[in-house]
Amino acid sequence: xxxxxxxxxxxxxxxxxxxxxxxxxxxxxxxxxxxxxxxxxxxxxxxxxxxxxxxxxxxxxxxxxxxxxxxxxxxxxxxxxxxxxxxxxxxxxxxxxxxxxxxxxxxxxxxxxxxxxxxxxxxxxxxxxxxxxxxxxxxxxxxxxxxxxxxxxxxxxxxxxxxxxxxxxxxxxxxxxxxxxxxxxxxxxxxxxxxxxxxxxxxxxxxxxxxxxxxxxxxxxxxxxxxxxxxxxxxxxxxxxxxxxxxxxxxxxxxxxxxxxxxxxxxxxxxxxxxxxxxxxxxxxxxxxxxxxxxxxxxxxxxxxxxxxxxxxxxxxxxxxxxxxxxxxxxxxxxxxxxxxxxxxxxxxxxxxxxxxxxxxxxxxxxxxxxxxxxxxxxxxxxxxxxxxxxxxxxxxxxxxxxxxxxxxxxxxxxxxxxxxxxxxxxxxxxxxxxxxxxxxxx
Amino acid sequence: xxxxxxxxxxxxxxxxxxxxxxxxxxxxxxxxxxxxxxxxxxxxxxxxxxxxxxxxxxxxxxxxxxxxxxxxxxxxxxxxxxxxxxxxxxxxxxxxxxxxxxxxxxxxxxxxxxxxxxxxxxxxxxxxxxxxxxxxxxxxxxxxxxxxxxxxxxxxxxxxxxxxxxxxxxxxxxxxxxxxxxxxxxxxxxxxxxxxxxxxxxxxxxxxxxxxxxxxxxxxxxxxxxxxxxxxxxxxxxxxxxxxxxxxxxxxxxxxxxxxxxxxxxxxxxxxxxxxxxxxxxxxxxxxxxxxxxxxxxxx
Numbered sequence: 001x002x003x004x005x006x007x008x009x010x011x012x013x014x015x016x017x018x019x020x021x022x023x024x025x026x027x028x029x030x031x032x033x034x035x036x037x038x039x040x041x042x043x044x045x046x047x048x049x050x051x052x053x054x055x056x057x058x059x060x061x062x063x064x065x066x067x068x069x070x071x072x073x074x075x076x077x078x079x080x081x082x083x084x085x086x087x088x089x090x091x092x093x094x095x096x097x098x099x100x101x102x103x104x105x106x107x108x109x110x111x112x113x114x115x116x117x118x119x120x121x122x123x124x125x126x127x128x129x130x131x132x133x134x135x136x137x138x139x140x141x142x143x144x145x146x147x148x149x150x151x152x153x154x155x156x157x158x159x160x161x162x163x164x165x166x167x168x169x170x171x172x173x174x175x176x177x178x179x180x181x182x183x184x185x186x187x188x189x190x191x192x193x194x195x196x197x198x199x200x201x202x203x204x205x206x207x208x209x210x211x212x213x214x215x216x217x218x219x220x221x222x223x224x225x226x227x228x229x230x231x232x233x234x235x236x237x238x239x240x241x242x243x244x245x246x247x248x249x250x251x252x253x254x255x256x257x258x259x260x261x262x263x264x265x266x267x268x269x270x271x272x273x274x275x276x277x278x279x280x281x282x283x284x285x286x287x288x289x290x291x292x293x294x295x296x297x298x299x300x301x302x303x304x305x306x307x308x309x310x311x312x313x314x315x316x317x318x319x320x321x322x323x324x325x326x327x328x329x330x331x332x333x334x335x336x337x338x339x340x341x342x343x344x345x346x347x348x349x350x351x352x353x354x355x356x357x358x359x360x361x362x363x364x365x366x367x368x369x370x371x372x373x374x375x376x377x378x379x380x381x382x383x384x385x386x387x388x389x390x391x392x393x394x395x396x397x398x399x400x401x402x403x404x405x406x407x408x409x410x411x412x413x414x415x416x417x418x419x420x421x422x423x424x425x426x427x428x429x430x431x432x433x434x435x436x437x438x439x440x441x442x443x
Numbered sequence: 444x445x446x447x448x449x450x451x452x453x454x455x456x457x458x459x460x461x462x463x464x465x466x467x468x469x470x471x472x473x474x475x476x477x478x479x480x481x482x483x484x485x486x487x488x489x490x491x492x493x494x495x496x497x498x499x500x501x502x503x504x505x506x507x508x509x510x511x512x513x514x515x516x517x518x519x520x521x522x523x524x525x526x527x528x529x530x531x532x533x534x535x536x537x538x539x540x541x542x543x544x545x546x547x548x549x550x551x552x553x554x555x556x557x558x559x560x561x562x563x564x565x566x567x568x569x570x571x572x573x574x575x576x577x578x579x580x581x582x583x584x585x586x587x588x589x590x591x592x593x594x595x596x597x598x599x600x601x602x603x604x605x606x607x608x609x610x611x612x613x614x615x616x617x618x619x620x621x622x623x624x625x626x627x628x629x630x631x632x633x634x635x636x637x638x639x640x641x642x643x644x645x646x647x648x649x650x651x652x653x654x655x656x657x658x659x660x661x662x663x664x665x666x667x668x669x670x671x672x673x674x675x676x677x678x679x680x681x682x683x684x685x686x687x688x689x690x691x692x693x694x695x696x697x698x699x700x701x702x703x704x705x706x707x708x709x710x711x712x713x714x715x716x717x718x719x720x721x722x723x724x725x726x727x728x729x730x731x732x733x734x735x736x737x738x739x740x741x742x743x
Contacts, residue, residue: 096708099493099494099711103493103494103498103711121494125494125495214689214691215688215689215690215691215692215693216689216691263581263582264581264582264597264598264599264600264603265580265581265582265583265584265587265599265600265603266599267599267603267692268580268581268599268600268602268603268688268691268692273580273582273583276583277582280583282582404494407709407710408709408710411705411709411710415690415691415693415694416693418691418692418693419691419692419693419694421692422599422603422604422605422691422692422693423605424605424692424693424694424695425693437516440514441710441712
């Protein structure tokens with residue numbers, strides 16, 4: 001009787017172990033079968049063999065440049081044999097998935113697009129690999145001096161490079177030539193003129209300016225852009241978060257004033273809706289990243305073809321011109337295997353090369369190199385490149401502080417600036433509450 | 444000791460083979476539900492941030508829970524959650540019952556309409572939220588367009604105004620989940636015994652009287668199920684809010700679950716987020732117990 005019971009238990013355990021074993025083996029069996037294929041003598045060049053069969057995963061934000069990835073990634077695979085799977089994610093999803101991947105050290109993604117504002121956090125937590133060793137090794141091929149100085153803010157933090165410059169955006173003012181001509185005024189050069197123009201051009205169903213008002217990162221980033229253009233800062237002289245200053249409250253009042261001349265739904269606008277507002281022709285002006293410009297000339301998605309133009313983003317009266325700079329770097333996961341990291345660096349090097357940068361920009365990527373911005377062929381295609389070059393020269397990549405606490409600041413501003421715009425808070429109380437929320441979450 | 448353990452298990456198996464048949468399910472529940480529950484309780488007692496490079500977990504006792512009661516957002520979101528639950532559940536119960544009564548006769552039309560009413564339920568809430576968000580858009584949306592045609596001032600749009608954002612979000616929930624209650628009530632109506640109605644008819648009661656004195660009391664168990672199901676679901680609302688307002692404008696549609704999401708997945712403050720989630724869990728559990736007690740006592 002007792003023996004039998006032991007026997008039964010033993011068989012059960014055995015069956016369980018077998019089941020576990022089968023489950024555990026399955027994923028490992030697959031790569032083993034592929035290995036012989038990697039040894040095929042297809043590639044004649046020795047260097048290529050090193051990475052033959054390496055598979056990387058790239059997590060990309062679904063920004064304009066993702067179309068360039070779709071075109072260029074297969075070309076890279078063809079040239080080097082390194083296979084890259086492209087995973088396209090929205091902004092919020094990308095941030096969350098990457099953080100989960102980094103924290104768990106699961107290395108699901110070997111390469112990732114890194115928003116300029118994440119670089120501080122990634123650096124402090126050692127999520128991405130510092131690229132300095134690679135850069136020193138390959139300095140001869142990189143032509144580093146050609147990369148716009150401001151573009152380094154896309155991934156540089158406290159002297160090391162945590163992401164490589166990939167796509168640089170300049171904050172510019174898009175406006176409607178026809179509307180300004182009809183009103184007989186010039187596009188605004190200062191923030192004060194911007195407000196006056198917005199007021200003057202608002203009439204009936206036609207509005208002065210499109211803004212980002214939706215709760216969350218949208219309204220927070222637009223407010224910070226205006227803080228920059230008014231010469232303010234959300235950090236004090238010691239680098240501490242200081243949202244509730246009288247200057248910032250004044251800028252917030254100005255921001256609220258602008259909303260009077262924006263479409264009524266603006267307090268709900270995310271980037272795409274702001275674009276829709278400009279493209280459908282209901283607004284006269286829109287500040288925004290330089291990347292969407294080409295789309296206005298595409299009649300399939302725009303009803304303002306030939307009517308839009310672009311100029312430098314206006315700064316406050318008497319202020320030294322400085323332009324908001326943003327965009328994306330590309331980083332390598334610090335938890336990936338060394339071989340994958342090497343292969344990922346090959347991709348970054350290839351992508352940032354002068355030759356590929358031209359292709360990158362032609363396929364809706366954004367420039368980082370001086371040679372790209374001054375290339376005669378590209379300037380003929382994109383006549384606003386000289387303006388972007390100037391905006392990059394005087395670019396400020398730090399108006400949204402690239403510090404580890406950034407996402408907490410953004411969330412607090414996202415909630416309370418929106419609350420101010422819909423009349424739930426005054427400018428002072430909104431910034432006071434935002435400051436309190438940041439302090440409560442960063443202790 | 445192992446021998447005695449196996450012996451008891453064998454004995455149990457002999458006496459009751461169901462135990463073994465249930466075993467895979469029990470194992471599954473332990474892995475999927477019980478373990479995470481205890482884990483979340485454990486980390487709620489720690490100061491544990493995922494973004495902390497050293498991954499330190501400092502034991503802080505009940506500090507996270509104390510912090511929750513001092514957090515102004517928690518109080519606001521709690522209030523919003525209660526408004527949301529009360530509003531959606533009441534409207535859905537009434538509408539669901541009305542629709543069920545309307546479509547309970549087995550006519551061709553009723554069958555046709557019934558199957559169409561099921562579509563909203565089959566859609567993922569996130570998709571529903573995104574569709575409604577574009578319908579509500581103040582400048583390009585269909586709903587404000589027609590409201591403007593009627594001469595109404597839509598202001599910043601249904602989702603943008605402080606006063607209408609919450610009802611607008613609640614309407615989405617009502618649109619999506621009323622059909623579920625209709626189905627539940629239909630099933631309840633179909634399973635009612637016919638004899639009491641015949642007796643009432645013989646006694647000369649009107650249709651209204653049969654409804655009040657027969658249908659409603661007989662439907663009580665169905666009500667309990669529908670009410671509980673929707674209350675608990677409604678407490679946990681997240682997708683719709685996430686897709687439409689992100690808790691805005693300001694904080695008028697920030698429900699507790701959305702706040703937990705912000706703390707957990709934007710700040711990655713896992714300890715505090717778990718504490719908040721546990722508070723929500725306790726509330727839902729207490730409510731469930733109260734409902735069950737009230738409804739069973741009435742039935743006696």
